[in-house]
Amino acid sequence: MKMNVAKYIAEFLVSKNVRHVFGYSGGAILKMLDEMVATGQIVYIQNYHEQASSFAADAYGRVTDTVGVALATSGPGATNLVTGIANAYLDSTPTLFITGQDYRSNILTKGNARQNGFQDLNITAIVKPITKYAKLIDNPQEIRFELEKAYHLSVSGRPGAVLLDIPIDVQFAEIVPESLHGFTPPALSIPDLKIPQIKKLIAGSIRPTILVGGGIRTAKAHTEVREFAKLSGIPVIATLMGLDSVEENYGFAGLHGNTYANMAIQNSDLIIALGARFGQRQVGKDPSKYSGAKVVHVDIDENELHRIFKEEITVKSHLKHFLQNINSECAGFSFPDFSHWHAIIQEWEKKYKKNAYLNTVGLDPVKAVEKLSDIISHNAIITSDVGHNQMWVAQGFRSRGEQRILNSSGLGSMGFSLPCAxxxxxAHPDKQVICFTGDGGLQMNIQELMFIGHRKLPIKCLVFNNNTLGMMREVQSRYYNNHYYGSNRDEFQCVDLNAIATAYGIEYVCIKTLDEISTLKESLADHKPYIIELEIAFDSKLSNRYDEAEFFEAERINDASI
Incomplete structure (x- = not known):
C-alpha cells in the first residue's frame, strides 16, 4: 500500500512512542507537520523561536524514554536550531532534528552557485561536527533505512543529536513501505567489566569516592547506582550533570563546586567515576590539583577513557549493564568500613559550607536555593540556566526523591532553562517544573514566556536579578583589572519583570529577603505560571575556583592512615 514519505516519518515517530514534536512552522515542513498531526497521536508544540524548540526537544529526550524531536523549515529555521543541536550532542541527549529543504531540482543542480532556490542551505554540512549523524534524504526509497539508522544512533551507545534534512518534493513522494530496505544495527561486543579487579581496589582503599556524572541518568541507571552506593558504603560526589543521580550525595565537585565535595575528591585514594567525562570545568586547568587518587573509569564512550588521567582501570560499558553486574557480584562482598571517611567529609561540610555564602548585602542566592530546596516537590523537574545562577543552584540545591535537575553543561548555553522547562x-504535565535563570539568560529566550502565559503552563520561573551579567563581571574584576565591558549599568539592564509578567499573563512575585522564601510554598504548588523575581545585590559573588583557593592545601591528608 502506497503512502507519502511525510506520512511514513510520522508513523515511524508514533512507533517510537514520540507523542510531542516541537518546532516553528515554515513552508518547507508543512507537509511533515500536517501528517504528524493527522496521526492523532502526535501533538505539535509551536514555540516562538526554533532555538527554543531545540532546547525543549532536548529536555523531552532527557525525561522520557524516547527521543526529543524538533522540526524547522529550511534556511534560517534550520540554522536557528544549531545551538540546541550542539547542546544535545555535547550533553548526550537522544534527539532527532528534522529540517525541511528546498526542492531537489534547486539544491542538486546549482553547480558552484551560492544559492539557487529560496532558503536553500546545506544544513547537513553545517551540523556534521555537532551530530552523531546528519543526512540529506534525496532518494525517497532510502527513508526507512535513514530513519532507522538515525534513531538507532541517537539512542544507542553514548546518545546524542542526529539530523535528517528532507526536501519538499521528497516529503510528497509516494513509496511502498513493504518494499523499503531497513537498517541493521551492528552486533554489540561483550565488554570485560573487570569487576574482580575493581573489588580488589575497593578492598585496599581507605578513602574511596564514587563520582557520578551525567551518564547515570542518560543510561537510566540511577536505581542501580543508588544500590551500589548503599552496598559499598562509599561516599558519593556528583558532577554538575550527576546532581540528581543519588539523593545521599556530598554535593557537587568541580571548579565552582561545594568546598567539601572538592576536598573529598582531592583527598580520595580511589575515585570510581561512573559516566563522568573529566572535562576542564570538572578537573581545572591543572588536573594534578584535582586528585592524586587511583581512578576506575566506567563509560560507554571509549574516547573519554584515559583522556585526562592515567587510569588504573577503564571499563567501556553501558552503565546500567555494569552496575547491575557489580551489584550482583558484590551482594555478599564484605566491604571495608568507610564510616571514618564519611565523618571526615561531614566535618569539612560543617566547616566549609559557609564558603558558598559570599553575599553580605541583601538576599544571599545560595541560602535562597537551600530554602527553596526544602519546599520543592520531591518529584519536581528543576532546570537551570548558565552563569552565576547555575552554580548557585548546583551549590545549594539538594536532590530528593525522584527530582530531576537539567543543565546545559557541555555547551553552557544561556537561554537554555526556560525552553527546557x-x-x-x-512531557510531564503532572509534575512541578521549576525554572531557575538569571536576568541575562532569561532575555535570551524571553519570547517563550508568551508560550507559557498563553498555554497557562504552571512553570515557576525564578529569576536571580542583579541587573548585570554577574559571572562576566566577576571574571572582569578578578582577571581584567575591573574593566567591566558589557556588564556596566549603562550597558546591561534587566527588563521590568513585573511589567513583563503582566504583558504575558503570568503571576508575579518579588522576593527580597530570606524569610520571604517560605511564603512561596503555595505559589510553587498551584497550577499557575509565575515569574518569581529574586532581588540580589548588583555585585553578588560566587565562591572561588577550587584550584585557586589556598585552604585546600591546608586540608590535604598526607598520612595514608586515618
Whole structure:
C-alpha cells in the first residue's frame, strides 16, 4: 500500500512512542507537520523561536524514554536550531532534528552557485561536527533505512543529536513501505567489566569516592547506582550533570563546586567515576590539583577513557549493564568500613559550607536555593540556566526523591532553562517544573514566556536579578583589572519583570529577603505560571575556583592512615 514519505516519518515517530514534536512552522515542513498531526497521536508544540524548540526537544529526550524531536523549515529555521543541536550532542541527549529543504531540482543542480532556490542551505554540512549523524534524504526509497539508522544512533551507545534534512518534493513522494530496505544495527561486543579487579581496589582503599556524572541518568541507571552506593558504603560526589543521580550525595565537585565535595575528591585514594567525562570545568586547568587518587573509569564512550588521567582501570560499558553486574557480584562482598571517611567529609561540610555564602548585602542566592530546596516537590523537574545562577543552584540545591535537575553543561548555553522547562512540562504535565535563570539568560529566550502565559503552563520561573551579567563581571574584576565591558549599568539592564509578567499573563512575585522564601510554598504548588523575581545585590559573588583557593592545601591528608 502506497503512502507519502511525510506520512511514513510520522508513523515511524508514533512507533517510537514520540507523542510531542516541537518546532516553528515554515513552508518547507508543512507537509511533515500536517501528517504528524493527522496521526492523532502526535501533538505539535509551536514555540516562538526554533532555538527554543531545540532546547525543549532536548529536555523531552532527557525525561522520557524516547527521543526529543524538533522540526524547522529550511534556511534560517534550520540554522536557528544549531545551538540546541550542539547542546544535545555535547550533553548526550537522544534527539532527532528534522529540517525541511528546498526542492531537489534547486539544491542538486546549482553547480558552484551560492544559492539557487529560496532558503536553500546545506544544513547537513553545517551540523556534521555537532551530530552523531546528519543526512540529506534525496532518494525517497532510502527513508526507512535513514530513519532507522538515525534513531538507532541517537539512542544507542553514548546518545546524542542526529539530523535528517528532507526536501519538499521528497516529503510528497509516494513509496511502498513493504518494499523499503531497513537498517541493521551492528552486533554489540561483550565488554570485560573487570569487576574482580575493581573489588580488589575497593578492598585496599581507605578513602574511596564514587563520582557520578551525567551518564547515570542518560543510561537510566540511577536505581542501580543508588544500590551500589548503599552496598559499598562509599561516599558519593556528583558532577554538575550527576546532581540528581543519588539523593545521599556530598554535593557537587568541580571548579565552582561545594568546598567539601572538592576536598573529598582531592583527598580520595580511589575515585570510581561512573559516566563522568573529566572535562576542564570538572578537573581545572591543572588536573594534578584535582586528585592524586587511583581512578576506575566506567563509560560507554571509549574516547573519554584515559583522556585526562592515567587510569588504573577503564571499563567501556553501558552503565546500567555494569552496575547491575557489580551489584550482583558484590551482594555478599564484605566491604571495608568507610564510616571514618564519611565523618571526615561531614566535618569539612560543617566547616566549609559557609564558603558558598559570599553575599553580605541583601538576599544571599545560595541560602535562597537551600530554602527553596526544602519546599520543592520531591518529584519536581528543576532546570537551570548558565552563569552565576547555575552554580548557585548546583551549590545549594539538594536532590530528593525522584527530582530531576537539567543543565546545559557541555555547551553552557544561556537561554537554555526556560525552553527546557517547557519541554519538561509538556512531557510531564503532572509534575512541578521549576525554572531557575538569571536576568541575562532569561532575555535570551524571553519570547517563550508568551508560550507559557498563553498555554497557562504552571512553570515557576525564578529569576536571580542583579541587573548585570554577574559571572562576566566577576571574571572582569578578578582577571581584567575591573574593566567591566558589557556588564556596566549603562550597558546591561534587566527588563521590568513585573511589567513583563503582566504583558504575558503570568503571576508575579518579588522576593527580597530570606524569610520571604517560605511564603512561596503555595505559589510553587498551584497550577499557575509565575515569574518569581529574586532581588540580589548588583555585585553578588560566587565562591572561588577550587584550584585557586589556598585552604585546600591546608586540608590535604598526607598520612595514608586515618
Amino acid at each position: 517547557i519541554g519538561a512540562q509538556i
